[in-house]
Amino acid sequence: MHISRGFHGRHREQADPGRVPPGQYVTSDFPVLSAGPTPRVSAEQWTLSLVGELDQPRSWSWDEFRALPREDITVDIHCVTKWSKLDTAWTGISVDTLLEGTDTPALHVLAHCDGGYTTNLPLEDVTGGRAWVAYAYDGEPLDPEHGGPARLLVPHLYFWKSAKWLRALELRLDDEPGFWESYGYHNYGDPWREQRYDGD
Amino acid sequence: MNWRVGIVVDLRAETDRVASIALRLAGWPGHRAGQHVDVRLTAEDGYQAQRSYSIASAPDDAELVLTVERIEDGEVSSYLVDELRPDDELELRGPIGGYFVWEQSLGGPLVLLAGGSGIAPLRAMLRHRLRSGSAVPVRLLYSARSQSELIYRDELADAGRRGGVDVRFTLTRERPDGWQGYDRRIDRELIAEVAWPPAERPLVYICGPTAFVETAADALLALGHDPGRIRTERFGPTGG
Numbered sequence: 267m268h269i270s271r272g273f274h275g276r277h278r279e280q281a282d283p284g285r286v287p288p289g290q291y292v293t294s295d296f297p298v299l300s301a302g303p304t305p306r307v308s309a310e311q312w313t314l315s316l317v318g319e320l321d322q323p324r325s326w327s328w329d330e331f332r333a334l335p336r337e338d339i340t341v342d343i344h345c346v347t348k349w350s351k352l353d354t355a356w357t358g359i360s361v362d363t364l365l366e367g368t369d370t371p372a373l374h375v376l377a378h379c380d381g382g383y384t385t386n387l388p389l390e391d392v393t394g395g396r397a398w399v400a401y402a403y404d405g406e407p408l409d410p411e412h413g414g415p416a417r418l419l420v421p422h423l424y425f426w427k428s429a430k431w432l433r434a435l436e437l438r439l440d441d442e443p444g445f446w447e448s449y450g451y452h453n454y455g456d457p458w459r460e461q462r463y464d465g466d
Numbered sequence: 467m468n469w470r471v472g473i474v475v476d477l478r479a480e481t482d483r484v485a486s487i488a489l490r491l492a493g494w495p496g497h498r499a500g501q502h503v504d505v506r507l508t509a510e511d512g513y514q515a516q517r518s519y520s521i522a523s524a525p526d527d528a529e530l531v532l533t534v535e536r537i538e539d540g541e542v543s544s545y546l547v548d549e550l551r552p553d554d555e556l557e558l559r560g561p562i563g564g565y566f567v568w569e570q571s572l573g574g575p576l577v578l579l580a581g582g583s584g585i586a587p588l589r590a591m592l593r594h595r596l597r598s599g600s601a602v603p604v605r606l607l608y609s610a611r612s613q614s615e616l617i618y619r620d621e622l623a624d625a626g627r628r629g630g631v632d633v634r635f636t637l638t639r640e641r642p643d644g645w646q647g648y649d650r651r652i653d654r655e656l657i658a659e660v661a662w663p664p665a666e667r668p669l670v671y672i673c674g675p676t677a678f679v680e681t682a683a684d685a686l687l688a689l690g691h692d693p694g695r696i697r698t699e700r701f702g703p704t705g706g
Contacts (some may be wrong), residue, residue, distance in 0.1 A: 270507040276541040303683035449564035
């Protein structure tokens with residue numbers, strides 16, 4: 267271990283270490299990170315699609331989507347840029363609900379977003395009550411900067427996997443790297459194993 | 467990606483709150499202008515803290531330079547700005563990020579929009595443009611609160627006297643007597659004046675606080691620029 271001369275650290279007692287993954291610090295802000303401009307899509311223009319390897323593609327308008335059974339979710343989130351935010355409160359639709367009744371041989375999901383952003387995940391990481399399509403934060407409609415109208419929420423992986431401005435989930439037999447995964451970031455992104463970059 | 471140890475070879479106070487740290491790194495693989503590194507500090511009892519910092523030097527420069535702004539209550543930035551001394555060792559890994567980069571093959575014309583210490587990666591791009599012999603036309607607009615908060619002011623002003631490079635400053639809070647630059651926060655009119663029209667298809671890089679980036683990117687979209695030609699990097703008040 268390499269000691270930094272004169273460094274003592276100030277923030278070590280701020281949070282339960284069991285909730286903060288290695289290399290992360292806790293913030294009360296909600297920083298914004300995006301590779302390009304924020305798309306501005308109204309609820310009327312918005313649809314969500316389920317495409318790829320499934321018997322019947324599905325699509326929801328905003329009203330149809332909002333009529334699905336919702337869940338309130340309180341989770342800790344971890345951004346690869348080192349901040350973690352504890353007890354964030356979301357409202358959304360479980361991905362299990364979106365997949366209900368479908369028959370798919372797929373093992374992977376590629377999320378597609380307005381602005382061209384994509385991210386890839388194993389199907390098993392977005393099922394079993396581990397992922398949602400969230401449309402509200404702290405009881406308020408999701409701001410465009412934070413991914414509104416709706417974003418993926420996969421809190422057990424680094425937050426770039428929780429794709430903003432979600433428009434489609436593509437079910438796939440093979441794994442296709444998404445946007446950041448093609449620019450040197452880790453393919454899976456488990457914060458507890460500090461999988462930030464390719465090779466970690 | 468492995469951690470490396472760099473030796474601090476030079477420290478320069480850029481403003482009251484900003485310092486540039488020049489590092490010598492054995493075996494550094496090189497970087498592209500716009501990339502960043504992760505810095506890791508370790509206390510004697512093993513406590514560690516990590517943050518990301520943009521690389522402010524060009525790939526063509528001999529030393530790797532990080533330009534760091536001291537954030538209020540920021541345990542890493544305050545150490546880097548106030549405590550670090552020449553010959554100290556600093557642990558880092560990188561280079562990281564492959565999208566917010568500019569290299570000659572991407573062409574131009576190039577529009578660089580910087581807010582506050584968001585100038586750091588754009589300074590790397592501008593230096594690379596000058597040092598690589600590229601003829602891509604560049605326009606840089608740099609917004610700061612006051613003249614004393616402008617980082618690399620003389621260097622940027624000198625660059626603006628080179629062929630094909632246009633550098634403009636805007637000061638949003640305080641201006642010295644006789645100030646010749648812009649005097650307001652960025653808005654659509656200011657962006658329209660500085661950027662080439664959408665028909666010229668400029669490649670735009672924006673770096674600064676979230677509000678600056680949102681305003682600049684929204685203005686470019688409203689003016690008709692292709693969102694696929696606009697690359698952004700944002701930092702909030704945290705990032706310590």
